[in-house]
Amino acid sequence: MNLKNKVAFVTGSIRGIGRETVLTLARYGANVVINFRDHNNNRDLAEALKKECEAFGVEVLLVEGDICHEDDNTRMFKEIKSHFKRLDILVNNAGITRDNLILRMKTEDFNDVIDVNLKGTFLCMKQASRLMMKQKSGRIISLSSVVGVMGNAGQVNYSASKAGVIGMTKSLARELGSRGVTVNAVAPGFIETAMTSSLPEEIVETMKSQIPLGSFGQCQDVAEAIAFLASDEARYITGQVLCVDGGMAM
Ligand code: NAD
Numbered sequence: 001m002n003l004k005n006k007v008a009f010v011t012g013s014i015r016g017i018g019r020e021t022v023l024t025l026a027r028y029g030a031n032v033v034i035n036f037r038d039h040n041n042n043r044d045l046a047e048a049l050k051k052e053c054e055a056f057g058v059e060v061l062l063v064e065g066d067i068c069h070e071d072d073n074t075r076m077f078k079e080i081k082s083h084f085k086r087l088d089i090l091v092n093n094a095g096i097t098r099d100n101l102i103l104r105m106k107t108e109d110f111n112d113v114i115d116v117n118l119k120g121t122f123l124c125m126k127q128a129s130r131l132m133m134k135q136k137s138g139r140i141i142s143l144s145s146v147v148g149v150m151g152n153a154g155q156v157n158y159s160a161s162k163a164g165v166i167g168m169t170k171s172l173a174r175e176l177g178s179r180g181v182t183v184n185a186v187a188p189g190f191i192e193t194a195m196t197s198s199l200p201e202e203i204v205e206t207m208k209s210q211i212p213l214g215s216f217g218q219c220q221d222v223a224e225a226i227a228f229l230a231s232d233e234a235r236y237i238t239g240q241v242l243c244v245d246g247g248m249a250m
Helices: 016-027 042-054 070-084 107-135 146-150 156-179 201-209 219-230
Strands: 007-010 031-036 060-064 089-092 138-143 181-188 241-244
Touching: 007 016, 007 070, 016 031, 016 042, 016 089, 016 219, 031 042, 031 070, 042 060, 060 070, 070 107, 089 107, 089 219, 107 138, 107 156, 107 181, 138 156, 138 219, 146 156, 146 181, 146 241, 156 181, 181 219, 219 241
Parallel strands: 007 031, 007 089, 031 060, 089 138, 138 181, 181 241
Antiparallel strands: none
8 A cells, every 4th residue: 555645643643553553654655643642651652653653764743632622632733734734644543441330430431431532533523624625635534443333331431432433434424525535434343452451351251252253453453454444545435434353243
């Protein structure tokens, strides 16, 4: 795949699927925008990732900010516009979980997950739409989840947010189709990242028994699907949910 001279913004991109996506898009030639929140050693991780991407000969911009804070969100897109003058690919990757069975789930846990996974994604979609409609081209790819398609005990907040991402994707695909912008979602199954590393062993074994391919996926599996949807080869695909889940949801 060739993404040379494209500009790609991946939210929440210093670890896990986001990190792998930034590296993959850079490897295919895209200039990349790395997003991180200024906690702990995040800036150092972002600087290290910038160097790794630059080794592919692409230009890299770091933007610090929280996607669900409207001021941060607006500022980050302004920084991208002023640096690159355009945005070709938005990957809405940033996401959180606050799992619990419903009777134990605090309203705060529900609100936090909706705030990041749904409102944060909406704010980014809105900013990107403004730029891409003017350009008459663009790719918006959002991370949903197999849990947004099938549901999962202990995740009513997360599954609501990820089903919501699918709804937003389909609606926006209808809004932006005539402007040359495609809008799709990728729904990973269980992928080996920090998000899944804390799952108890018995849950891991139960989950694996429901996956036809028999194992958890790798971040690279998801990143390659995102790169495909971002490429010119996917020009006639919009409003779709691509499951990268070893066959779990079918
Ligand atoms: P992760 O927890 O490893 O990384 C998430 C990243 O998002 C982190 O860098 C975090 O700092 C960032 N982030 C969180 N809230 C943010 C905010 N408000 N503003 C900016 N950045 C923020 O997660 P992951 O496993 O790599 O998952 C990435 C995406 O894929 C998420 O949307 C997740 O829901 C989805 N997903 C993951 C899996 C899986 O098995 N790991 C499965 C299905 C879907």
